[in-house]
Amino acid sequence: MKNLFVSMFLMTIFASSAQLKTVTYSDESQKLEGLLSNPKKINSRKAGILLLPAWMGIDNNAKENAAELAKMGYITFVADIYGVDKRPTSQKQAGEMSGYFKKNYLEYQKRIQLALDQLIKAGANPEKIAVIGYCFGGTGAVEAARSNLKVNGVVSFHGGLGRDASRTIEKINPKVLILQGADDMYVPEADVKAFQDEMRTAKADWQMVYYANSVHGFTHKDAGSDNSKGMAYNEKAAKRSWIAMSDFFNEIFQ
Numbered sequence: 001m002k003n004l005f006v007s008m009f010l011m012t013i014f015a016s017s018a019q020l021k022t023v024t025y026s027d028e029s030q031k032l033e034g035l036l037s038n039p040k041k042i043n044s045r046k047a048g049i050l051l052l053p054a055w056m057g058i059d060n061n062a063k064e065n066a067a068e069l070a071k072m073g074y075i076t077f078v079a080d081i082y083g084v085d086k087r088p089t090s091q092k093q094a095g096e097m098s099g100y101f102k103k104n105y106l107e108y109q110k111r112i113q114l115a116l117d118q119l120i121k122a123g124a125n126p127e128k129i130a131v132i133g134y135c136f137g138g139t140g141a142v143e144a145a146r147s148n149l150k151v152n153g154v155v156s157f158h159g160g161l162g163r164d165a166s167r168t169i170e171k172i173n174p175k176v177l178i179l180q181g182a183d184d185m186y187v188p189e190a191d192v193k194a195f196q197d198e199m200r201t202a203k204a205d206w207q208m209v210y211y212a213n214s215v216h217g218f219t220h221k222d223a224g225s226d227n228s229k230g231m232a233y234n235e236k237a238a239k240r241s242w243i244a245m246s247d248f249f250n251e252i253f254q
Contacts, residue, residue, distance in 0.1 A: 019067050023077070025118050027111060031085070034058075034115055035078040036122050037066040043073035047253045048124025050116050050144075050151075051078045052137030054220070055098040057087055061134060061220050072246070075124040079115030081108070081140070098136040102160065109147045112140055116149060128152060128253050131174075132245065133159055134219060142195075145174045145204070152252040153177065155245050157219050161187055161195040172204035177248045179241040181214030185230050209244055211237035 021036045035058060049069050053062040062078050069076040081101060088094035101108040112131070120126045129151040133141035138159015145154045146163075153175035161178070176199065180187060192208075199206040217223040217231040219238045226232055 019070050020063060020078075023118055023122070025114060027083075027114055030083045032080040032111075032114070033084050034080045034118060035063065035066060036118070037070040037076040037078070038122070039070040039073045039075065041073055042075060042123075043253075045128045045253055046075065046123065046125040047073075047128035047130070047249070048075040048077070048119045048122075049249075050112070050119050050129065050131045051076055052081070052112065052115075052131065052133030052140040053078060054135035054137055054217070055088070055094040056091075057082055057094075060222065062137075065134075074249075075119065075122055077115055077119035077122060077124075079112060079137075079140075081111045081115075081137075094136075098139075102136075102139060102162075105143055105146075108140055109143050109149070112144050113149060116151070126150065130155065130249060130252060133157065135159060135217060142176070142178075145172050145176050146170070148173050153248060155179065155248060157241060157245075158184060158187075158214075158216050160191070162191045163194065163198060165194075169198055169201045172199070172202040172206075175248070175252055176204050176206040177244065178206070178208040179244060180208065180210050181216060181218045181234070181237065182210040182212050183214060183227065184216045186216045207248075209241070211240060213237075 019037050023034050023036050025032050066076045066078050130153050131141045131144040132155040134157045138156035141154040141156045151174050155177045157179050214234045214237040215227045215232050218234040221233050223231050223233045
């Protein structure tokens with residue numbers, strides 16, 4: 001029985017991975033490799049989703065969600081933010097590398113735009129695009145809105161919301177959906193308040209949803225279940241946030 005379960009699990013992973021195609025692109029001399037997930041049946045609007053991974057780069061969470069989005073009919077591209085020769089091998093490295101892009105947000109925005117170009121090149125309708133991101137990628141989704149990338153909306157799953165107070169607040173055009181764990185210690189209350197004030201000043205169309213008993217990384221199945229560690233999977237919150245995202249897509253892709 002155990003061997004049968006393992007075999008079925010591996011077959012499921014293989015089936016999901018089979019939908020993903022490696023796409024090579026670049027930022028000047030930096031080689032990048034993203035993943036393209038093409039649906040068997042594309043939605044009528046040819047809407048596309050740009051997925052920004054968490055701080056460890058393109059992980060299983062990103063791959064699984066890209067495959068699920070393809071099942072929903074969305075052309076999906078998973079961005080490579082770091083580069084093929086810059087994959088973090090530890091949380092310490094991931095913290096340093098993601099921290100660099102958070103600080104140098106213009107470079108982050110550029111890498112997001114380059115990935116967006118690949119999504120459109122793959123056939124997504126440039127008039128029907130959303131950016132979603134997880135953790136560090138959620139921060140990137142917010143940056144996509146701040147820089148007014150030509151997208152209909154952005155979704156941040158347990159992403160950082162901080163912003164250098166010296167940055168000028170511009171009007172934000174994309175619609176914004178923020179999905180947060182109610183007990184996320186990595187997103188301070190001060191950042192939440194500042195973000196909400198920013199959204200008001202930017203005259204953004206924004207929503208923020210909190211999920212009970214949820215901490216950072218609540219969508220990541222490999223995060224364990226111990227909330228006291230600050231990062232843990234919460235199945236209920238993961239399912240609810242996915243539904244919220246799906247409803248958001250139905251609105252912005254009308």
